[in-house]
Amino acid sequence: MSGFVQLRRDKRSPQRDLGAFLPTCRAEMDARGWSELDVLIVTGDAYVDHPSFGAAIIGRALEQRGLRVGVVAQPRWDVPDELLVMGAPRLFVGVTAGNMDSMLNRLTAQKKLRSEDQYSPDGKIDSRPNRASIVYANLCRQAFPGVPIVLGGIEASLRRIVHYDYWEDHVRRSILLDSKADLLIFGMGERPVREVSERMRALVGSGLSPREAMKSLRDVRGTAFVLRKGEWESREPSRYVRDGQVVILPRFEELRDLSGPEAKRRFAEMSRAFQFETNPGNGRPLLQPHGHEAVYLNPPAFPLTEAEMDELYDAPYTRTPHWSYGGARIPAFETIKHSIVTMRGCFGGCAFCSITEHEGRAIQSRSEESILREVRAMQRAADAIGFKGVLSDLGGPTANMYKMTCRTDEIERACRKLSCVHPGICENLVTDHGPLLSLMKRVREEPGIKRVMIASGVRYDLADQGVRGGKFIEDLARHHTGGQLSVAPEHNEDRVLQKMKKPGIGAYERFAERFACASDAAGKEQYLVPYFISGHPGSTLADMISLAQYLKARGMRPRQVQDFIPTPMSMATSMHVTGIDPLTMTAVHTVTDLREKKLHKALLLYWDQEHHDLAREALRKAGRLDLIGTGPSALVPPPPRAAPVARAGAKAREGLRGRR
């Protein structure tokens, strides 16, 4: 378990600027002249005061509204002692598992322990519990009886309704019920957490107890809570029905055992219904019964405006891990410390990805001025973060959606589509790359900046769209690629790409050609690094063989293959567990056996000797012995002949048999 509080005590020094970070101990509260906190944030990640870390950006967002916020990072979870170092907060405790779901953070697609925790000092893997939101919430209840608990972060957000847990291979109820939290904030939390905090401050100031005040907050967008017996309609929703303005989802009891076809169908219906209520412009409240209780979800929060995004990123972040870590390496921080987030959200709606569900479909961009202010802040912090003028990334969930919007707000508010780019690019999408080109130019011309890389994934079907799409590829190749550029075609087979909600492979090939031309014109030798997913719903063994043949024919040797992980609430997870595509309600092929998943992955690593045994097994299983051999069309060589020693041993054994 964690001993970071002890570490903080040991490393404390009187020379430190104790007011630079949000307080983590009494000394830092004293430095700010605070006798108590309004809000305490408990997080499963190390405390890094950088806007890419959830606890930091939420803490700073509240600080900007005059709230006194403290942070306890990665506390021990056997006893509540480390939660108590700053006393009970006046309004509520905010609990987050961290930037990743704690199960995904700990276990691989093969359900094996990961070698490193990206969000912990020195990558230590025992710094947070499994299901951290639930464990911390229980701990907070012990530490602070009577103080409301608010869950936030991606783990809570994506487990807010009944969901499938891949690592447990089980359907779980809403995390609100398991954690017994008073409120859950889903999606990007700044707007709802500010509204909750400000209303709580007023209500508690007027004499209500924090619990009473929290209980009265029933209408905040982007929040969910539990209705107890008698608080919701007694009428039993036996089928998925739209009940006035509230969409009633199938109850937990209908879904928890997915062994039968009816339960699977209901689970798929739930996934579908949920997806169609994620646009804040027209999404309705959801209600999902669990026994005598029900989880009620308000519609999603509205996206942040440009001014609100700027305000958030203008907060006085130190841009470093808390000094108490004594310079320990925090892997995720090392990855992002020289990068800048320009926007959030994604209108791609890929089936395997939950960014759209969590960050929203509307793109929320910062202004150029705000981004340039951050570049200058990085230069001022150069010594602390080792910044030498090379920006490692300028982007967000996608490299090239900066400031792209629907044609009008009115159309966007009314839209019920799940993606702006699938099955084709929507005619209402403004695909102008002009704002991004202008931003790229201004940042690379900023005094003191030597290189600006774009490492976020490029949405290649958009890259040549609009009047300035071609120019984007040219500038990307000439100025912003350091030899290799990551793109994610994911598969080659149209049927599979349809299930993934990705563009056809032709779009990737067109981009690859244009990127190669642009690199030649810039006099640079550089390559695309394509990413692929194995084991995705819809992909059969034959499809994986087709993909391996496609790769081999083009001399492509992927080094990174993502074995599909069914994370909570994605559309692909729903397909994985039910065998039904929730959008069409038709059957879909799935790979659920771990060995089978390995075979799928091994085919894409056909070039790597380490995977040849598994690839041969896959080919034998598919009846494709023709692809095992030494000819030009073979994917893998035949198994090596038995070594001479072994043959000698075999002969000796034969001899023994003969003598008997």
Ligand code: SF4
């Ligand atoms: S109308 Fe088209 S561009 Fe606008 S939000 Fe809907 S899908 Fe996206």
